[in-house]
Amino acid sequence: SQKIEQNSEALNIQEGKTATLTCNYTNYSPAYLQWYRQDPGRGPVFLLLIRENEKEKRKERLKVTFDTTLKQSLFHITASQPADSATYLCALDHGGATNKLIFGTGTLLAVQP
Amino acid sequence: EAGVVQSPRYKIIEKKQPVAFWCNPISGHNTLYWYRQNLGQGPELLIRYENEEAVDDSQLPKDRFSAERLKGVDSTLKIQPAELGDSAVYLCASSPGGTPDNEQFFGPGTRLTVL
Known part of the structure; x- marks a missing residue:
């Protein structure tokens, strides 16, 4: 079955x-x-979009990688701040003719001062 | 630039009652989405509009849910009758285009509680 998993x-x-x-x-x-x-x-x-032919994308303190062989994306926040505390969701396109995004369940990040 | 506007922000109803949610997307965005988000889960697509046309309503429970987007701008999502399991946050989003390489702009959502 199709699944998207984020750190629960x-x-x-x-x-x-x-x-x-x-x-x-x-x-x-x-x-x-x-x-x-x-x-x-x-x-x-x-926050960011990455295409299948891109290995890495950066925006200020954010970096995303996309490994289609491992079927995995990593999302990095460098020099994290308490203001970065939130839930982060990944979403991928379903493919085919539907053109829709499927969201993961999200990971709650808590940055301690 | 104004974002996606939704109302009401909160709604509490008894089961079997009807309820309606309203969404005003960002001006110029042709694509409008309605999502449902259960606690601890990601948003799940209910319906997607391209202008006035519903192009993906495969996840909309059509026995009790209906949606419309008259004139290709504002949209209304209705539930009739509501069930306990419909308690969730209903999110509206819009984007300039309907392909997955478009970022989606979300409204604040309507939190529905069915008692």
């Missing part, structure tokens, strides 16, 4: 460290993978 346990890290979040998928062949941030009581906010 909350990730607790110290301010200034690098946070690494994982998104694994099975039985999908996405051409695109997106990462979103969601704060409590708010809708998700787009």
